[in-house]
Amino acid sequence: MNRVPDPQSFAVLKEHVRQAEEKGFDHVDTWVFDLDNTLYPASSRLFDQIDAKITAYIANRQGIDGLSARALQKYYYRRYGTTLKGLMSEDWLDPDDFLAFVHDIDHSVLAPAPALAEGIARLPGRRFVLTNGSRRHAESTIARLGVAHLFDDVFDIAASGFVPKPEAAAYDLFLKLHGVAPARAAMFEDLGKNLVVPHALGMRTVLVVPAEGEPDALDRLTALDDASPAAHVDHMTDDLAGFLAALAIVAR
Known part of the structure; x- marks a missing residue:
């Protein structure tokens, strides 16, 4: 049975669709997600x-x-x-x-995220996690969120030879390992500086910022010491699940 969204939810979804259509995703067949404070909210701590x-x-x-x-x-x-x-x-x-x-931490503070899982599941093509953390931490995190089965692989800091984002070599190794064409890929990140190289390579970029009242909003909004998002940020959202729901409409 299909649920009918309430008017407020429908208006939010409509706005997400409008944003997604500004710099389209219909060509994207590879979806790359940062892990920490991107796939889960900063409010989880x-x-x-x-x-x-x-x-x-x-x-x-x-x-x-x-x-x-x-x-x-x-x-x-x-x-x-x-x-x-x-x-x-x-x-x-x-x-x-x-x-x-x-990374020996309490991952139980994370709750399953069914709306996020639904949004990721509807994205056409392959899906990856690209993180400066460890594979073990990434796998524990996405398992708690209930989205582990939706990703093709995790590319962690060890896979990059311990070269971190935002260095270009980290992205190059990821793209080559998985045969990703950057012009057909999208990158989701909570740090603007980590989107500079993906944007230069031709990837569609999305900056995920904390919702109002969540911690560290200013840090995540800044990019290379700028006070506001720059040209390398194609889209910005404080609701990743809602943004992905819109992509399910426009990216097909």
Whole structure:
């Protein structure tokens, strides 16, 4: 039995369709999703657990207090793109040990997301997760969301040789491994800087931002230190499931 949407929901869906049609998706046959704070909302605070574990790892490794560890963590992030790459570059870190520690978190804070699953299921073609995290973390996350069966593969930081987004080499390795034509692909991300290379390659780009009242909205809206989304962001949404529902209408 088909459900009839209420007028407000229909109006929201109509607006999503209008946005999706502005820079169309009818040519797209490969759908690429970032993981953290993209496939799940920032309000779940799942990534906050990872962030805190990264700080703890640095504090334990360096024998320093939490505030100093936090400062060093952010220095690595700003200079190298990820804290992991900074630790590998300057401290000869074993990445497997780091990833095992920081992703040993409580994934049960995530709830199944049936609307998200329905939206992903209707996308034509292949679907991938492209993350700077580990495969184990990605698989645990998408399993909790109830969408694991909808993805063809997970491309994690190990698969990229520990080269993180936004470096071009990370995307190149992903595209070559899976035979993805960027001109026929779309990328969904919560960080604008990670959409610069995909857009330059010809991918349709979507910036997923927190809904009003969710944390870190400013961080996710900025791209390469700009105060607002730039030309490399084709679309922006604070409702991924709703946006994908619209794509089911226009991308077929």
